[in-house]
Amino acid sequence: MAWEDELFAFLDDLEERAGALYDADRAPELADRERSEYQQVALSTRLMASVDLDLTLLVAGVGTLAGRLERVADGWCLLAGPAQDWIVRLAAIMAVEGASDRAVPEVAWSPVARLGLGSALRRLADAGERCVVHRLDGGRHDGALRRVGADFVEVLEGEPARVVLVAYDAVAAVQSREV
Known part of the structure; x- marks a missing residue:
C-alpha cells in the first residue's frame, strides 16, 4: 500500500x-x-391522524365508547359505533386506545375541521333526530335538540315536553341514535 x-x-x-x-x-x-x-402535540392532532381507525375512548360521565373515528373538528370528534354514533367533546376524553403514532398539525386541517361543536349540534337539531345528551357529571337528557346557542343547546325532553338548556361545558357526548 x-x-x-x-x-x-x-x-x-x-x-x-x-x-x-x-x-x-x-x-x-x-x-x-x-x-x-x-x-x-395536542390530543386533537393525534386524533386527526387517527381518522378511519377503530378507537376506544374513555369519556367522563359516559364511560368507554368504541367505534371508528370518522371526524375530528375544533373541540369535538365523531365516533361511529355499531349501534349509534357519538359526538364527543375532546375536553371530556380521559383516555384513548388505538390512536395513530402520528399527528396532523392544525394548520393542515381542512376548513370543515375548524367547525365547532355548535355546528355538529345544529346538524342534529335540523334533522330533528332523537338523541341523548350525556353530561360530564353522568346525568343525561333524552329528547330532540331544538335550537343551538353560542354556548348551550336546547333539549326538548319529556312528556309533557319541556325545554332544558345544557351548557356546552357540561356536555361530555351526544349519542345520536338510541340503542
Whole structure:
C-alpha cells in the first residue's frame, strides 16, 4: 500500500471517529429537543391522524365508547359505533386506545375541521333526530335538540315536553341514535 493510501485511510478513520464522537455528543441534545417539540402535540392532532381507525375512548360521565373515528373538528370528534354514533367533546376524553403514532398539525386541517361543536349540534337539531345528551357529571337528557346557542343547546325532553338548556361545558357526548 502506498503511503498516500495509508494517509488517506488514516484521515478517513479520523473523520469517522470525529463523526461518531459528534453524533454521541449531540444525541442527548437531540433527544431533549425531540421531547421539547413533542410537548407541542395536542390530543386533537393525534386524533386527526387517527381518522378511519377503530378507537376506544374513555369519556367522563359516559364511560368507554368504541367505534371508528370518522371526524375530528375544533373541540369535538365523531365516533361511529355499531349501534349509534357519538359526538364527543375532546375536553371530556380521559383516555384513548388505538390512536395513530402520528399527528396532523392544525394548520393542515381542512376548513370543515375548524367547525365547532355548535355546528355538529345544529346538524342534529335540523334533522330533528332523537338523541341523548350525556353530561360530564353522568346525568343525561333524552329528547330532540331544538335550537343551538353560542354556548348551550336546547333539549326538548319529556312528556309533557319541556325545554332544558345544557351548557356546552357540561356536555361530555351526544349519542345520536338510541340503542
